[in-house]
Amino acid sequence: MDWNDLRYFLAVARTGSLTQASSDLRVSQSTVGRRVIELEKAIGMTLFQRHPTGYFLTDDGREVLRHAELVEDRVMALELGVAGRDDKPAGTVRLATSENLATDLVIPALPAFRERYPGICLEIITSTVTAELGRREADIALRVVRPTRGNLKVRRVGHMTYSVYGSRDYLARHPCIEGEPLGGRHFITWDDSHGFMPAAAWLMREHPRCKVALVTSSLPTQIAAVRAGLGLAVIPDFLVAKEDFIRVVPPEQMFSAEVWLVTHADLAASARVRAVADFIAEHMVGADPCLSVF
Known part of the structure; x- marks a missing residue:
């Protein structure tokens, strides 16, 4: 059995897709499909149910996955051990x-x-x-x-501070309510899959009922949304040096x-x-x- 065939099998098993597996492995889809078929022939098992929506593991496939991951762990340990022995920065x-x-x-x-x-x-x-x-x-x-x-x-190696920011135009169009700097204003927030991010956790903890203007999955899109005047966002302070943003909540009232x-x-x-x-x-x-x- 060729270890490389197991690599292709693992990639498809984890992604459920020839397209994504080929992208991850940086080879063609046809190569991934061919190597999976060769593995199935070598062990005499059907490992996947092929469906227009993706590749799904059979019972045999799930059992092979368990063993393949054990093999992978040992190969990775060997590669890490060898890689860690180089003595020249190259x-x-x-x-x-x-x-x-x-x-x-x-x-x-x-x-x-x-x-x-x-x-x-x-x-x-x-x-x-x-x-x-x-x-x-x-x-x-x-x-x-x-x-x-x-x-x-x-x-x-360090820590970074955060503040709540808004664009100059947005804040002019949505003046603060006295004693409530966030009152009457909307937020640009992280999506649910990024709830572990420090900014997302802070907003959920401190302002769980805030009005939401936009939900995104990346900080660059949040910064772009603030720049466009959609609302406020929690942004690391070092990222706003080149932006015409106004600080609404200072770092000493936030977190690092x-x-x-x-x-x-x-x-x-x-x-x-x-x-x-x-x-x-x-x-x-x-x-x-x-x-x-x-």
């Missing part, structure tokens, strides 16, 4: 972070990083969903939500979120991973006065 490092941390902190510092480490190719994955470092979805993660599971090395740098424990000794982690801590998190470094 190669590819995958960094998982949010879009705003990437565009406003990481990328502006990359010219200096490239000068120092020309042999390292940094691959940035932007998402609010926590990457699975144990499955090599990323080598390093820079997050405002601390991971709670996995064989990880977690380093607190810790910034965590996370690596898999088996990669902590890797020269290339350590170089990226140290550079992020040194040059990026402390690059703005609204971000404090520990």
Whole structure:
């Protein structure tokens, strides 16, 4: 049995889609479909029910999934162990972070990083969903939500402050009610799937009955909505320096979120991973006065 066939099987089993699996694996749909069929022939089982809406595991498929994940865990452990033994800062490092941390902190510092480490190719994955470092979805993660599971090395590198902001035009059209800075005004909020985000949790806790103008799944769209004059939003202070926004609720009445740098424990000794982690801590998190470094 070819381990690569199991990789294709796992991708389809987890996504239920040839299209998404091919995108994740960076191969064609036909390749994914062919490798799954080859695996089914090799073990003499039908692993999926093919349907126009997706691929669904059969009972045999669920049993094979359980064993395939055990094999995957052992292969990943081997790869992590080997990757962690490199002693030269060269190669590819995958960094998982949010879009705003990437565009406003990481990328502006990359010219200096490239000068120092020309042999390292940094691959940035932007998402609010926590990457699975144990499955090599990323080598390093820079997050405002601390991971709670996995064989990880977690380093607190700072914290960021938040405020409630509105555009100058919106606030002029919706003057505050005396003693109620949020009264009569609408919010741009996170969708339910992002309720774990610090800003979403604060709004739900402090203003559960606020009027909602727009629900989004990303911070850039929230900032764009504030810029368009749709309402108020909870935004990290360092992101509004170039915006004509007015602070409605100051950070001392809000909260701050810790910034965590996370690596898999088996990669902590890797020269290339350590170089990226140290550079992020040194040059990026402390690059703005609204971000404090520990």
